[in-house]
Amino acid sequence: MKVSPIIVAIDGPVLGGCQGLVKVMDNLRDEVIGFKIGIPFIMQCGLERLAAARLRAKGSLLIADLKLADIGDIMARTVSLVKDYVDAVIAHSFIGYRGALDEVSEKLKEWNIKLILVVSMSHEGSREFYDRNLDATIDLAKKVNPWGVVAPATRPDVISLVRRALDSDVKILAPGIGAQGARPGDALCAGADYEIVGRSITESPDPRKAVELIALEQEEALRRCRG
Numbered sequence: 588m589k590v591s592p593i594i595v596a597i598d599g600p601v602l603g604g605c606q607g608l609v610k611v612m613d614n615l616r617d618e619v620i621g622f623k624i625g626i627p628f629i630m631q632c633g634l635e636r637l638a639a640a641r642l643r644a645k646g647s648l649l650i651a652d653l654k655l656a657d658i659g660d661i662m663a664r665t666v667s668l669v670k671d672y673v674d675a676v677i678a679h680s681f682i683g684y685r686g687a688l689d690e691v692s693e694k695l696k697e698w699n700i701k702l703i704l705v706v707s708m709s710h711e712g713s714r715e716f717y718d719r720n721l722d723a724t725i726d727l728a729k730k731v732n733p734w735g736v737v738a739p740a741t742r743p744d745v746i747s748l749v750r751r752a753l754d755s756d757v758k759i760l761a762p763g764i765g766a767q768g769a770r771p772g773d774a775l776c777a778g779a780d781y782e783i784v785g786r787s788i789t790e791s792p793d794p795r796k797a798v799e800l801i802a803l804e805q806e807e808a809l810r811r812c813r814g
């Protein structure tokens with residue numbers, strides 16, 4: 588079974604409840620790179636569901652999408668609550684380095700947790716702040732040297748720019764496929780490593796079929812763009 592460069596976003600109870608998370612993971616684990624668990628799921632379902640997810644991940648990348656944006660000490664305290672259950676956490680970059688990302692990135696190294704930094708977002712409003720400051724967020728990413736960054740599948744030109752600017756070993760994770768309008772594969776063609784897909788999979792009557800269709804579209808897009 589081929590693993591596709593898809594990260595499934597889980598932003599609330601799935602398949603009718605909190606216990607649906609492990610069912611979705613069991614169903615999709617062999618087809619996708621990993622799972623990104625969002626704040627709505629964690630708040631509604633609790634940390635014990637995240638602990639259960641850890642046991643079921645079996646090699647899949649498990650990300651807590653906490654969208655951290657605070658002073659360093661408080662971000663570290665927040666991550667300490669999930670650090671035993673996930674491989675990576677997501678933080679915003681607009682909070683800056685000193686007293687914020689410098690401290691939390693040091694802590695994450697200690698705990699062996701990957702840091703993923705948002706450098707641009709998929710919604711329209713990202714143009715109002717993030718995209719106007721893209722040079723600064725990219726410079727910050729170079730300084731922090733995270734495992735990965737989030738950049739928008741909805742604006743492949745931004746992904747291309749980020750790809751050119753960062754070292755090739757920094758992963759680019761691109762959300763915005765399906766429900767937000769981007770097509771599977773376009774972000775990969777622009778230089779992303781993984782595409783984050785939530786509702787098109789979790790709200791599908793057949794999540795596995797949805798993953799397979801997205802994977803097919805990704806392959807077709809890559810064939811087209813790589814020739």
Ligand code: BMP
Nearest residue numbers: 596707708709762766767783784785786
């Ligand atoms: P969906 O495919 O249902 O639109 O979900 C997208 C996921 O990616 C959500 O979990 C959302 O929080 C996340 N995301 C996003 O949509 N845009 C961003 O810029 C950053 C994100 O993390």
